[in-house]
Amino acid sequence: MNWTTIIDEQSQEPTPEPTTHPIRNRIKGHRKVRAGDLVPHEWNYRVHPGSQRSALSAIFQEVGFARSLLAYELPDGRLKLIDGHLRRDLDPNLEVDVEVLDVNDEEARTLLLSIDPLAALARTQEQIHERLLEIAPIEALDLRAALEAACRGENEDKTYRKIGPEVIPPQFYILIPCRDEQHQTELLQRFLNEGLKCEAKLV
Secondary structure (H helix, E strand, O other): OOHHHHHHHHOOOOOOOOOOOOOOOOEEEEEEEEHHHOEOOOOOOOOOOHHHHHHHHHHHHHOOOOOOEEEEEOOOOOEEEEEOHHHHHHOOOOEEEEEEEOOOHHHHHHHHHHHHHHHHOOOOOHHHHHHHHHHOOOOOHHHHHHHHHHHHOOOOOOOOEEEOOEEEOOOOOOOOOOOOHHHHHHHHHHHHHOOOOOOOOOO
8 A cells, every 4th residue: 555645645735824934942951850840830721531641651661751841940940841741740750851941931821722732633644543553563452542542532531522413422441351362252252141242352
């Protein structure tokens, strides 16, 4: 399959006009800091469900710490977070790399409000994403389940998901690792005999 063709077919969007104003570089440096010493932002409106925490723990184990946190400096020298609250809370004693910005309180609030929503505006190229899920060596079940749920647009902290005019209640699943195909077949038959709705999956 020609993946370049897929990208070309799915990326037919108008190109925005180049900005006429120079773009300021507000990054003033990087600093290694104990995560627990970072000041959480009082206007951080994002909450982190258990599935996200488990997925982040899994990526730490499988790959390691691979993305800096984002913060700006307070008058007393401490760093106040803009992005990275979950990484701060997951292991307060972890030494993390922090990208330090030269912004004021107002600009920091603008970034806090916009970073995640701007990232969410990106559209998924389904075929490439499905192929990436197939070839990526992800062993942790928590991480794979979280990635697949994110692709489906599911969110643990929402009571209902809207799809068109319908409101669909959340669906909850149990994922049971099996020793082999025979064990999977035995469990599937057992659950079906008990009247449970289930199906076999290979991940």
